[in-house]
Each structure stands twice: as structure tokens, then as C-alpha cells.
Amino acid sequence: MIIERIKVENFATYKQANLDFNDLGPTVSVFGSTGAGKTTFFVDAITLALYGRAYGQAEKKYAKQVIPSWASKSKVEIDFRVPGDSKYRVIRVLQRDGSSSAVLYKLSDDGRTLMPVATGVSAVEREIEKLVGLDFKTFMNTVVVRQGRVAELISRDLTPSERRKLFLKAFDIDFTKHRDKARELYLKTKSELDTVKKEIEKIGSEIDVERELKLKVVELEAQIKDFAAKLRKLTGEKEELSKKLTEIQSKLSEVERRIASLEQLHKTLSEHKGELEQVVKQLEKFKSLLERKDEVERKFEILSRQVGALEEMAELERNVEVVKESILRLKQLMSKRDSLLKELEASQQELEKVKEEVSKLQIEAKKYDELSEKITLIEIEISKLNGYSKFIKESINALKENFGDEVSCPVCNTKLSRDRANEAIIHLTKELSNIESAVKSLESDKRVIALEIEKLKDVKEKLRLKEIALSRLSAKIEQLESQIKDFEAFAKKLSEDEAKLDELTVKFSQLSSQYMLMFGAYVKIGEVKERLKTIKMEHEQISRELMSIKEAAGRIGELKSRRIKLVQLISQLEAELKEYPSLCELKEKLTTMQSSIQEKLGEVEQLISEVIGSKARVEEQLKQIVEFLKEIKAKKERLKELQARSEELEKKANAYLYLYQYVFHEKGLPLTLLKRYLKRVEEWADYYISRFLPGKSIKIEA
Known part of the structure; x- marks a missing residue:
């Protein structure tokens, strides 16, 4: 990457500055006092434009420190060329609140914008890293040497070891984490290898019992054959006893059915005897009722006339009460x-x-x-x-x-x-x-x-x-x-009601006198309702008694016929029940035989159960041994896998140990890389120095 132009606005101490390197020679030297802004313009402006970072800090929050106190934002533009002569321009604007925007354009040879390549902070940074081939950290370690670091490198007070550490840090040659990782992987692999070896040892001891288990299988199979023979014999005995038991149970069921039938007949006999006793009692009762018929009819006639007279008096009594209530209400109203x-x-x-x-x-x-x-x-x-x-x-x-x-x-x-x-x-x-x-x-x-x-x-x-x-x-x-x-x-209604009350009272007195002459009792107003209730209850009782007498007169013939029929049925049932004692004796004998056979059958079933249980236990034991033999077979396969894994882990452990002890050791790969980097640095330094001091060269001791 070659920087061709730098332009800044409101950037640190710069209000505005624009430098086109195409107007200068191939080698540019910049002079100025400390704090004049050389690093700010030639380093921080480039890192801010390309990566959004400044002052050599990896965190972006420090970048906003480039905004001067008089401005709300800073702007920086960089034109650069990459291999293949493609030319680009990146423009980045940083706001005081920490927000920023960035755009990357591709330029034509005359510097005119062709088209945007990426827009947005993240998109621009991804595209920059792709074009330049360097991220911010690599850029800072390979392209830039910040102020003060050059003096450290050329100081005569530094020992070769101290200078070597400075160069390693400058080139970011640090394999400590790789060495630590190699050690970590070695220990992890060694641990896994120890585990695998222990498992190999364990499986080896487990498969040693295979021959002994196979002999045990033969022994158990013989025991299972003996149990099968015993089971067949006992099953035959059980079937014979079951057959005898079925025959006896069939006979016993027949006897029990007959006994149950006779017991039902005995129950019917008891019911008929009870019914005959009731019929005899009813006949005696009905005869007694018929003897009282004339007396009951006379009493019923007297009570019927009493009820009629009292109902007429009760009607008058109700009318008297209604008129009295009306008079009372009217008097209360008149008082208002x-x-x-x-x-x-x-x-x-x-x-x-x-x-x-x-x-x-x-x-x-x-x-x-x-x-x-x-x-x-x-x-x-x-x-x-x-x-x-x-x-x-x-x-x-x-x-x-x-x-x-x-x-x-x-x-x-x-x-x-x-x-x-x-x-x-x-x-x-x-x-x-x-x-x-x-x-x-x-x-x-x-x-x-x-x-x-x-x-x-x-x-x-x-x-x-x-x-x-x-x-x-x-x-x-x-x-x-x-x-x-x-x-x-x-007032008019009150007068009428008082006259009506006098009339009703006189009429009630007349009816009460008539009741006295007919039935020997005088009834006052207020007593009629209770007297009527009592007489009605007596009347209803005599009415029911009279109905019973009439019913008895019609049922006496029917009851006599029923008595004769019941006597005949009782005689027949008593004749049929004569065989009941002999059947009970036979039932007891069959029950004893059934119990004896059931006891023997239970003993045989117990033996069968024991044989089946023993056979099942032996079969389960055999099954477990067979399963264990299958597991041993699988363990043999597992043993082969573990042995192969052990060899593989052994190789890995040796490789990781070699990386730890030799490759990533400070005198291993880091030193080799540093020598190559320093040789390249010496070549570049000699190239530049020869332009100012021909015949001179630089030798770096590290």
C-alpha cells in the first residue's frame, strides 16, 4: 500500500491541512519540534482514516480525543494505492458524541471518484483489511514506529538481550501462548493416554475369565434339561389330579344345585305357613267386625248429622269474624x-x-x-x-x-x-x-x-x-x-256492618240451641272450628271402620278358599323335602374328597412353581453369562481400538512435547523469525542510508 494524499479538517491541532505526496520526491523527511503535530498528521490521521483508531490505542473510544475543543466533529481523507495500481479514497467523519461514518471509494487515475466500494464503519474496515492485507494491530507493529521508540532501538545502553526483546515486541513475535497451548495439549493428551492405558489394563483382566465362563455355560445348560424333565413329570400328575377334581366338582355342583332347590322349597314352605297363619287371623278379625256392623252404622249416621250442623255453624262463625274485622277497621279509620x-x-x-x-x-x-x-x-x-x-x-x-x-x-x-x-x-x-x-x-x-x-x-x-x-x-x-x-x-258502612253482626249473632244462637237439643252440647262462637275438626276426625275413623266391615264381608269367602289351597301346598312341599338330609350327607362326603385332591394338587403346583423358579434362575444366570461373553467379545474389539488410540496419543504427546521444548522455546522459532525479520530490516536500512551516506551499512545485534 502506498499513501498518496492526506487531508484533515478540525483534527487535533489542525484546523485544515492537505498534503499530496505525488507533488513530492520519492523520499520524504519531516522535521519539527516535539509536539508540533508530526505523529498526529502522518500516523494518527492514517490510522483513524483506515481503522477508526488513533494515538496507537486499539480501543475506538480514544479516537474522539482528536476532535478539538472548537469543533463538534473531525474529518479525515486518505488516498492510497494497492498492488495492481488500484487507487482508493477513504473518508471518515468522527462526531463528538462518539458516533462516526465512513465511505470507501475507488478512484480513477486522475483522482475522480468512480464508485463507492463500501459504506458504513464495519463494512469499510472489512474492505480496508482485505485490500491492505493488514489489521490495525499488524499495521501498528510493522508499518509504524511511534515517537520515542527509535531512540530506544539505537541506544548503546541496551544489551543484545534487551534489544532482542524490543524487536520481538515491535514485530509482535510472541509464541508464549502457543508454547503454553502446546504444554496444555501435551498434558491433556498425556492424561488421556494414561486413562486409555488403564482401560487397556482393565479390559485385559476382564477377558481372562472367558474360558471359565464358557465351561459354566455347558454346566447350566445341563441343569436346564434336568429341570425340563422334572417339569414334564409334574405336569402329567397335575393334569390327572385336575381331571379327578373336575369330576368331583361336577357331582358336587349337581348336589348343591339340588340342595339349593330344596332350600328354596323350604323357604316357600315357610312363606306358605306364614301366609296360612295370616289368613286364619284375618278370618277371625273379619268375623269380629261383622258382629259390630249395626253399632258402627248407627254411630256413623249420628256423626254425619253432627258434621252437617257444625259446618253450617262454622259458615256463620266465619261471617261473624269477617264483619267484626270490618267494623274494627272502620272504627280505626274514623278515629283519623x-x-x-x-x-x-x-x-x-x-x-x-x-x-x-x-x-x-x-x-x-x-x-x-x-x-x-x-x-x-x-x-x-x-x-x-x-x-x-x-x-x-x-x-x-x-x-x-x-x-x-x-x-x-x-x-x-x-x-x-x-x-x-x-x-x-x-x-x-x-x-x-x-x-x-x-x-x-x-x-x-x-x-x-x-x-x-x-x-x-x-x-x-x-x-x-x-x-x-x-x-x-x-x-x-x-x-x-x-x-x-x-x-x-x-260511617254508613260501619252502621250497616253493626246491624249485620247483630243479625248473624241471633242466627248463630238459634243453631247452637238446636245442636244442644240434638246432641246434648252447647257451642259458642269461636268454638265451632275446633269442635268440627274433632267430630270430622271421629267421622273419618268410623267411615274407615265401616269400609273395612264392608270389605270383610266380601273377602271372607275368598280367604276360606285361600286357606284350603295353602294347606294342600304345604303337604306337597313337606313330601318333596324328605330327601334333603341324604343330599346334605352326600355333599359333605364330596366336599371332603374335593379338599383332599385340592391339597395334593396344591403340593404338585408348588413343586412345579419351585422347578419353574429354579429353571428360570438358571436360565437368567445363563443369559447373564452369555451377555457377559458378548461384552467380552465387544471388549476385545474395544481393546484393539484402545491400543490403536494409545499409539496415536503417544505420537501426539511426543509432538506436543517437542513443540513445547524446542519449536516455541524462545531460542527456537521466535529467534529464527526475528533473525529473518532483522536481516530484512538491515537490507532496507542499508538501502535508505546509502542514499545519504554511500558505502555505510547497519548491523543490528539482537
């Missing part, structure tokens, strides 16, 4: 009549008072309207006079402002002499004074009327409230008069 009359009288007096107040307020309201109208007329007149006053003032001013011999009249526009004009001014001034006096008089009248209106301002609201009160009182009086009128109808 006097209080309503007093309330009506008080409301009428209050109504007259409110009417008088309304009449007075109406007069005041009328006066208020008249005063309001009068003050409006005064305001109109004042407005007219003020307008006329303004016109007169303007006319006087117009006459005064004209200084000629003739003056135009502002009212009629006729020509007036100066004397006539002065007379007109005097006349208009007097008229203006009269108008102002009239306005003052009207203003005084207005204030007087306004005071009167202020006194009457609440009169309309008072009138509205009083009219509402008047309306409510009128409605209340109408309501009270209506209620008092209703009391006349209440």
Missing part, C-alpha cells in the same frame, strides 16, 4: 277524621298567607321588569349621545387642523371662512358640553335605577318558590277534602 279536619283547617290558613305573599311579590316583579326596561332605554340613549359626542369631537378637530382661509365644513362639506369656522368650533364645543352634561345625568339616573334593581334581583326567584309552595298547598287541600269526603261512606 278529626286529625284530618284540623290539618285541612291549618293548610287553608297557610294557603291564604302564601297567596298574599305571592301578590306582593308579583307587584315587585312587575316593578323589576319596568326598571330593567327603563335602564335599557337609558343605556341606548347614552350610546347615541356618546356616538354623537365622538362625531362632534372629530368635527372640531377637523376644523382646527385646517389652517387655510377657507375651511370645508365636516358636517355638510360647504366652504367656510376662517371666522365662520371659529364660530362653528365654538358652537360645536357648547353642544359637546351639553351632550356630556346629559350623559352624566343619564349615568346618574342609571346608577340610581341599578341600585333599585339590585334590591329586587331575588324577587323573581322568591316568586317562583312561593308559587311552587302555593301549588303544593292547593293539591294537599284537595287531597284532604277528598279523604274527609270518603269518611261519610265509611
